[in-house]
Amino acid sequence: MRQYRLTVTSKGQVTLPASYRKAAGIETGSTLNLVVDDSGIARLRKTLSLSDLAGSLTHGLTKDQRNFTQDDIDASVDEAMNAQAERASGRRR
Template identity: 35%
Template sequence: MQESTITVKGQTTLPRDVRAALGLTSGDRVRYVILDGEVRILKARSVKELRGALARSDQRPVSLDEMDEAIGAAATERALPER
């Protein structure tokens, strides 16, 4: 278990093992998630780093126009009365 001390300014240094586990280097940002009285520290990621995170090898990329068409078609389908 790792621990660190909080300064009078509310600051602390993340232990080396914690930084290594999260892949943190100088200048990186972290996020704090509070769940049921516990805090989880996550490495903050930029939107650019998320590119391709949902990509699947069996599915081609979809353009924004194709997405808009699909959303419009689904909305139209839902708006039509059932027969």
């Protein structure tokens, strides 16, 4: 695990070290998400663009398995959203 020290300026800004930016693939114009959990642990992640995700639906599939219909895609999205909602409701109990 790598550790980086950041200093907050009077304007609330921080500079990400070049070694971190390189390791995380962060370039000028990249969008980041900062998530802080209830215990105060922060996670900083690069937001993936559509080009970053290109081909991810077909990774590991044979050529015959790569023919998705809109119904297949809709069902997959519904399944993922339901799973996310279940995880979220489980945390609130």
